[in-house]
Amino acid sequence: MSGEVRVYGGWRDDLGLKVIPTRRLARDVYEVFIGPQHPGSGHMRIIIRVDGDVIVEADPDIGYVHRTMEKLGEIRGWIKPIPLFERMAIHDACNITLPYVRAVEKLMGVEAPLRAKYLRVLLCEINRIAAHLYGFAIFGVFLGHSTMYMWAMGDREVFIQLAEELTGARLTHSYPIPGGVRRDIPQGFPDMARRAVKYMRKRLEEYRKIFLDNPVIRSRLEDVGVIPKRLAAELGIVGPNARGSGIQYDVRIIEPYEVYDELDFEVPVYTEGDALARTYVRVEEIRQSLRIIEQVVEWLEKKPREPIVDESIYKKYPPLHKKILESQGRAKLLPWMATMKVPAGRAIGRGETGRGEIIYYVESDGGMNPYRVRIVTPSARNAIAFKYALPGHRVMDLPAIYGSLDYFPPEADR
Amino acid sequence: MAPRIGLKSLEKRRTLIDGVRSNLHVLAIGVKYFVNPRRMTLVYPKEYPRLSEGYRGFIILEKKKCISCAACARICPSAAMKMIRVMEPDPKHPEKPRMKQYPVINYQRCIFCGYCVDVCPTEALYHVNYHDVVYDNLAEMFWDLDTFQKEPEYKTALEGRPVRIMVHEELGLIKVPVGEGG
Ligand code: SF4
Ligand code: SF4
Numbered sequence: 001m002s003g004e005v006r007v008y009g010g011w012r013d014d015l016g017l018k019v020i021p022t023r024r025l026a027r028d029v030y031e032v033f034i035g036p037q038h039p040g041s042g043h044m045r046i047i048i049r050v051d052g053d054v055i056v057e058a059d060p061d062i063g064y065v066h067r068t069m070e071k072l073g074e075i076r077g078w079i080k081p082i083p084l085f086e087r088m089a090i091h092d093a094c095n096i097t098l099p100y101v102r103a104v105e106k107l108m109g110v111e112a113p114l115r116a117k118y119l120r121v122l123l124c125e126i127n128r129i130a131a132h133l134y135g136f137a138i139f140g141v142f143l144g145h146s147t148m149y150m151w152a153m154g155d156r157e158v159f160i161q162l163a164e165e166l167t168g169a170r171l172t173h174s175y176p177i178p179g180g181v182r183r184d185i186p187q188g189f190p191d192m193a194r195r196a197v198k199y200m201r202k203r204l205e206e207y208r209k210i211f212l213d214n215p216v217i218r219s220r221l222e223d224v225g226v227i228p229k230r231l232a233a234e235l236g237i238v239g240p241n242a243r244g245s246g247i248q249y250d251v252r253i254i255e256p257y258e259v260y261d262e263l264d265f266e267v268p269v270y271t272e273g274d275a276l277a278r279t280y281v282r283v284e285e286i287r288q289s290l291r292i293i294e295q296v297v298e299w300l301e302k303k304p305r306e307p308i309v310d311e312s313i314y315k316k317y318p319p320l321h322k323k324i325l326e327s328q329g330r331a332k333l334l335p336w337m338a339t340m341k342v343p344a345g346r347a348i349g350r351g352e353t354g355r356g357e358i359i360y361y362v363e364s365d366g367g368m369n370p371y372r373v374r375i376v377t378p379s380a381r382n383a384i385a386f387k388y389a390l391p392g393h394r395v396m397d398l399p400a401i402y403g404s405l406d407y408f409p410p411e412a413d414r
Numbered sequence: 415m416a417p418r419i420g421l422k423s424l425e426k427r428r429t430l431i432d433g434v435r436s437n438l439h440v441l442a443i444g445v446k447y448f449v450n451p452r453r454m455t456l457v458y459p460k461e462y463p464r465l466s467e468g469y470r471g472f473i474i475l476e477k478k479k480c481i482s483c484a485a486c487a488r489i490c491p492s493a494a495m496k497m498i499r500v501m502e503p504d505p506k507h508p509e510k511p512r513m514k515q516y517p518v519i520n521y522q523r524c525i526f527c528g529y530c531v532d533v534c535p536t537e538a539l540y541h542v543n544y545h546d547v548v549y550d551n552l553a554e555m556f557w558d559l560d561t562f563q564k565e566p567e568y569k570t571a572l573e574g575r576p577v578r579i580m581v582h583e584e585l586g587l588i589k590v591p592v593g594e595g596g
Contacts, residue, residue, distance in 0.1 A: 080491035083527045147444075154454075158586050161579060168470040168541070174527045182532060186468055195583045203586075210443050213436040248419045256417065266420035277424060284422070320537065330468070333533040335485035 029056060034398065036064045044409040046386055046402070050395060058390035060383045062412055069414040073373035078104055079337050081373065083174045088377060089411040091156075092131040093173050094123040095353035096411070100373070101176040102257065103349030103362040107342045108178055110310040115300070116180040117258040119308060122193075122296045123166060123175050124258075124351075125289040129200070130159040131354030132282045132406075139279070139403030140211065143220055148211045155203055158196050165189055177333065180309030184329030190301045197290045204287060212276075212283065221276035225389040225401035228273055237385055239356020239378045240285065241405055244278035246271035251352040265292050275404035282406070305329070341368055355379055355406055379412035454587050456577070462546070464576040464592050470528040471545040473519060475562045479538035482515040486530035486539060494523035495530055500559060518562055521555040544568050 028051060035045035043064035049057040069088060073081040085100055086093040098120060105111060112120065133156035140148025160170050165186055167173035175181055211217055227237065232245035242249055250267040252260040268284035270277035307314040309331045317325070321332040344366035350359045356378030363372040382405055389401050456463065465471065487495045497515045504512040517530075517539075531539045547566045549555050577589040 076491060079489070079529075083491045083525060083529075155586060158581055161581060161587060164469070165466055168466075168468045168528060169526060172525065172527065174529070182528075183468065186466065192581050195581045198583045199581065199586050202584075206443060209436070209439040214440050215433040215436055218436075248421075250417075250419075253417050253419065261416055263417060265417050267417060268420050268422055270422055270424060272424050280422070280424060284420070318535065320535070324537070328468070330532065332535075333489065333529060335483060335488070335533055335535060338485060338489035338533065 028052075032395070036061070044383075044407070044412075046390070046398070048390065048395070048398070053394045053396075055390050055393055055395060055398070058386055060386040062380075062383055062409065064413065065410045066413040067410075070373055070375055073375075074370055077338060077368055078340055078342055078370065079177060079333070081370070082177065083172060085375070086172050086174060087410070088375075088414055089131070089353065089355070089379075089408055090171050091134050092127050092354045092411075093171060094120065094127045094175050095131070095351060096358060096377075097174075098124060098176050098258075099349030099351035099358055100360045100362065100375075101178055101349070102351070103347040103360045104178045104342060106347040106349070107345050107362065107364050109343070110179040110312055112176075112180045112258075112310060113307060114259070115184075115303065115306050116308040118296050118299055119166075119181045119184065120176050121258050121260065121263070122185075122293060122300070123163060123173065123181075125292045125296070126159050126163050126166075128354045129286050129289045130156050130163070132286050133159070135282060135354070135403075135406040136207075136211075139406070142399035142403040143217060145211060145214075145217060148207070151203070151207070151210075155200065158199065162189075162193055162196055165192060177309075177331075177337075179313045180307075180331055182308075182331050182333075184305060184308055184325075184331075185297075185300055186329065190297045193293055193297045197294055200286070200290055204283060207283065212279065218276065220397075220400050221274065221279060221404065223274050224393060224397050225275045225404060226273045227385060227389050229271070231388060232273065232385075235384050235388065236381050237356075238381050239352070239354075240281040241278055241356065241382055241385060243267065243269045244281045245273035249357075251350050251357050255350065257351060259296075263292050263295050265289075265295075275400050278404045278406075307331075339368055341366060342370075353378055355408060355411065356382065375414055377411045377414060379408045380414070382407055383412050452585055454585075454589060456579075456589060459570045459574045461577045461589065462570045462574040463579050463589075465543040467543060469541065469543040470526050470531075471542045472521075472547065472566055473524070473526075473528075473531060473539055473541055474565050475517060475559075476538050476540070477516060477559070477563050479536045480516055481536055481538075483535060484515060484517070485533045485535065486517050489529045489533045490524075491527060491529065492523045492525050494520045494525070496520070498559065516559055516562075518559055519557050521549075521557065522552055542566075542568075544570070546570055 029049045032048050036043045045061040047059040047061055048055045082097050085097050089096045133152045137149045137152035164170050167175045167183055227245045229246040232242050232247055248269050253267055265288045268281050270280055324330050342364045344364050346363045348361055359376040361374035362370055365371040385405055484497050487497045495517050498518050499513055499515055501511045502514055504510055531541055542565050576592040578592050580588055580590055582588045
């Protein structure tokens with residue numbers, strides 16, 4: 001066959017008939033579609049070609065949960081996109097919106113006060129832990145280890161509870177706003193956070209025993225889905241996946257934002273590049289996030305309360321607003337924020353989410369809406385890893401590799 | 415004090431003895447939780463969580479505080495809140511009715527972001543700390559001005575016992591029954 005099938009649809013060939021170009025697969029190669037009905041944590045499809053049981057080619061097929069985030073971001077003012085962008089990675093809400101808020105802050109020329117910065121970091125780290133635990137849960141059930149699924153989902157609830165105490169919502173916190181944050185810590189929060197940290201530390205020890213050191217899990221992850229350092233760099237993989245391949249890259253280190261440069265923590269980097277290394281990066285990150293939470297909570301408790309919004313905004317607060325901020329720790333919004341205009345300019349906001357670096361490019365033409373919001377999410381950059389990590393493995397390794405990449409379609413498709 | 419990179423490496427492939435030992439660890443932990451399970455089951459609706467005061471639940475309007483500024487409707491990201499015009503008696507001239515604007519809310523759209531509550535300059539809006547309210551049909555989720563001023567009936571509370579969810583150092587999340595009025 002010529003590789004062309006005459007059908008309706010497609011475009012016209014020189015005889016005026018419509019053609020759709022087709023390609024013959026090699027003999028004995030089967031095409032298998034994994035997805036798009038929720039193969040993992042959202043709708044996406046991986047098209048694999050298998051020779052017997054071995055994957056010879058893999059194509060990540062994305063776009064099933066595309067929601068035009070960038071376009072929607074252009075039509076609803078400056079503050080309303082915050083709850084919208086949260087919905088890209090709902091369990092990582094603060095991490096994913098903070099860079100946008102910071103970009104808008106740059107344009108507006110406001111800056112969050114120190115206390116607000118600490119509060120942002122606090123919620124970011126709570127979110128990071130929750131996001132990793134969510135990833136673990138999915139990973140566990142991919143590998144048939146349903147105990148891990150139950151445990152991780154259950155322990156994630158602890159951190160969701162923390163976030164709820166802090167912000168008033170379980171997942172959709174809409175916490176940072178240009179110029180500050182919306183709530184100060186409630187009474188008794190520091191102790192609650194400390195208890196959660198202690199609890200999680202103990203749990204990580206148990207996770208190690210039942211999951212990470214479990215011989216079954218180890219043999220399913222070791223040397224599976226190896227992404228060498230050079231390849232990871234060429235593909236532009238970010239986040240724990242890059243750090244699992246020995247790339248020393250974390251926005252919190254190369255361009256510290258908020259108060260990350262004042263905190264004492266480590267960014268774990270493993271050099272092996274296999275699924276196990278990526279998993280270990282996440283476990284270590286949870287441990288480091290717990291350290292950060294401890295430090296931040298300590299700081300917040302010691303330092304006297306101060307306004308959690310920028311001076312220029314606080315100045316415009318009527319007495320009632322000041323009273324509410326003092327008594328309830330709730331920073332009110334001002335009515336002009338709904339329709340505010342932001343000076344013309346361009347700004348980049350970048351941050352490290354649970355899955356890697358996120359970049360917002362925000363352009364303003366001086367109007368009430370952003371002229372352009374370009375979003376590059378970590379999962380969008382990691383999706384390509386499927387193409388290179390899968391071939392050569394058996395089909396049974398696919399869930400292990402998918403889970404270890406912690407790919408989150410709603411975030412990638414935007 | 416500053417963040418830094420921590421280079422680490424995995425343990426090498428291990429011997430059979432190690433494998434056996436970790437297998438025993440796995441079993442030990444399995445047995446530990448089999449004998450002494452640590453469950454936290456919320457028997458909803460017999461028990462329901464008493465959420466914290468700052469929880470962003472349903473939003474209620476206190477009409478007499480409202481100054482009809484429409485800030486809440488303007489900031490609503492999902493266009494759930496809209497202003498309507500109503501005729502009402504003017505306190506100064508009781509014989510002449512006047513036109514006034516008040517917000518109403520469509521709970522089909524609301525995402526409970528709380529922007530409206532935070533933007534209201536007179537604190538005319540407030541959150542109640544529950545949001546498990548059920549409706550028979552979608553039309554009921556459009557609240558008119560009268561409904562908007564009443565807290566929705568919290569049916570769960572009629573039958574269930576409130577418990578407070580807390581974080582415990584050893585057990586993770588725990589539930590503690592809330593005493594009367596507590
Ligand atoms: S909570 Fe948010 S979505 Fe709901 S009415 Fe208020 S502003 Fe609109
Ligand atoms: S923001 Fe408050 S005062 Fe203004 S219209 Fe809404 S409820 Fe009324």
